[in-house]
Amino acid sequence: MTEILMPRLSDTMEEGVISSWQKKPGDAIAVGDVIVDIETDKAVMEYEAYEDGVLGEILVAEGESAPIGAPIAVVVPAGSTVAPKEKAAATVPAAAPAPAPAPPAAAPPATTSPAPSRGTRPPSSPLARRLARDHGIDLATLTGSGPGGRIVRADIEAAVRASGPAPQLPAPQTPAPKVDDADVERVPLTRFRKVAARRLTESKRNAPHFYLTREVDAEALLAFRATLNTALAPAKVSVNDLIVKACATALREHPAVNVSYTEEELLFHKRVNVGVAVAVEDGLLVPVVKDADRKSVSQIGAETRELAGKARDGKLSAQEMSGGTFSVSNLGMYGIAGFSAVINPPEAAILAVGAVRDEPVVRDGQVVPGTRLSVTLSVDHRACDGATGAAFLARLAELLENPLLIVA
Template sequence: MSEIQMPRLSDTMEEGVISTWVKQVGDKVASGDVLVEIETDKAVMEYEAYEDGYLVKQSVSEGDTVQIGAVIGVIGDSPDAVPDDSGSGGSEPAQESADEAGEEAAPAAEEEAAPAEAPAPSPGDGGDGPRPRTSPLARRLAREYGLDINSIQGSGPKGRIVRADIEAAKDGGAREAAPAAPAAKEERSAPAAPAFDDGRDSEELKVSNVRKVIARRLSESKQTVPHFYLRRTIDAEALKGFRGQINEQLASTGAKISFNDLIVKACATALKLHPAVNTSWVDDKLLQHRRINVGVAVAVDAGLVVPVLHDTDRATLSEISTRTRELAGKARDGKLKPQEMSGGTFSVSNLGMFGVDSFSAVINPPEAAILAVGAMRQEPVVVDGEVVVRNRISLELSVDHRAVDGAVGAAFLKDLAEILEEPMRIIL
């Protein structure tokens, strides 16, 4: 048997939530099959099996939060393999009798041996605990039939709920159930004090694991990373014309370059000129990154994710455009792979499409900087002594002062602005 452990599916993941078990207990599993969908700090991701066999145990239930490395299930060589609970750390009680295959092999013998009325299980048997004794198959069938397994009386050994009990409950309770233990006298409790009405008519919403991690990491970033901010507004007339020319040339291919694609490529170009910005401060060590991997912030229903364009400096504008759209689509569908969200050395966050003039972005550790991009605006400016209307974009660079000095960040932003104002430099 092989234990399935909660994997590390992103570089910042510390725990995961079991979103959906794709394979159920007793199902045959082939290497490469999706076993379970796991909600990480960035997205809901599929976890695949690495070997053939049968899923013989789900150690945790859907919705449970599990630390990395904890056992979430067991794969066996046959569907009737019975795993033990040693070291599993799971939330399910040990299976004390055969599961799916065992129940199918000897249901008649079990029914003949069992008396018509089985005694109620004792506390030591685990029958009156918060979760009844059940076989994996019984739990699976109860879910499929839409039955509340806690309301079904078990007729198996020690009051265990078996498949026959589930089938009987589905058919209207044809199978005689064991009598329940006499209920303890209900204690009268004091009435609860009415909740304070603050006048806001509030409702507590379910918080996704992605949202929890976003909150934690942003708090950590602001508390542990000494930010400083550099602002500059660029003249975007040449950039707008350059984009129009490129898209006209690419019209026959179906590709289309966005302003954000141009900005991402310009950032990669500027990072080559200023490698001191392409660094990270980690555990009192300054790391110089040889590769330039630009992350692009994408808003999704669960929050914000940052897929990474690896080796952005080597990619063409068409490649950046195509890859960005692919990753954004995967992000919205929750299908990003760990390697598609890891290894960033710099990030770009663009809220221009929402009409935001400018904003301050929070650094995504361990990166040393992030560029915030505002909307393109037509503004009156003085050119050669005359007031004219020009397209302009506001940029703001957030920088980790531990890794990058102010003058270094300012020089980077200066060259970035000049590259965007002379956009041929983006592709040269």
């Protein structure tokens, strides 16, 4: 018998939710088969089998969560089943450390205390245990309706209804607005929002941000893009693709920005991996273009579009969202002239890109039509000083204003 444990599918993952089981108890499993879809803080990801066998038992039902490392299912050799005692033992680690096991033939004591000990608590999902605590319900008084008698959320909700008048939901941790319920729609936070809120708060609290803004003459950049698109048709290159490539080139030349800060040392990254912020329904994801300094603009464009599509479909893998050393966030398509982005730890900097805009400029003492682009570099002052950031941004502006240098 082998337990399937909740895997760590992203750098920020703390727990996962079972989105859907692709196999049911009794189904044969071969190496590479998708057993379950797991929703993390970033996306829904497929979990594949690593050995042949039969799915003996599901320990965490669809819609329920479990922390990393907790058993979510049991796989048994073909032709065998999971005995009840094995099922009970398989669920104990997810709840609390079990006492020393009794001899295999021993039966439970005939008499027990009204309040069960931690070791004899009936099997239950993490969500069911939390709801039971919130409502003051003793799990030992319930009969589970889940696989193997496991107590699930529906059992707790039924017990709450049966107990008579009682709060339907736990009291919110923050005061609700003093308005009629008809005027408010309460939408629970997704894990995306919760994790993003925590990480961004930690970033602003722990990393002393400073900001450098530069106005770039974008006329040559737009002309160069048009030339590339004509030459590469039907493939297309966006302004953002050129910016990502320019950032990668500048990072290669200014490795002091391609770093991460720790309490003991600075980590100088040998690879230039640029994260590209993508807006999705539940928030923001940052897939990573690996080795962007070694790829052509057209390669970056194709890869970025593929990653963005996966992000919106919730199909990004953990590898596609990890390993970033620098990020680019572009809100120009929304007409935003300029903004300051929050650093994506453990990176040391992020570039915020505004809209390309037409406006009057002064050339040779004359006011003439011009095309401008505003970029703002957010920098972790623990990792980089102002002069380091300014030198990087100056080189970036030079590359964007002379785009042939980007592909040279």
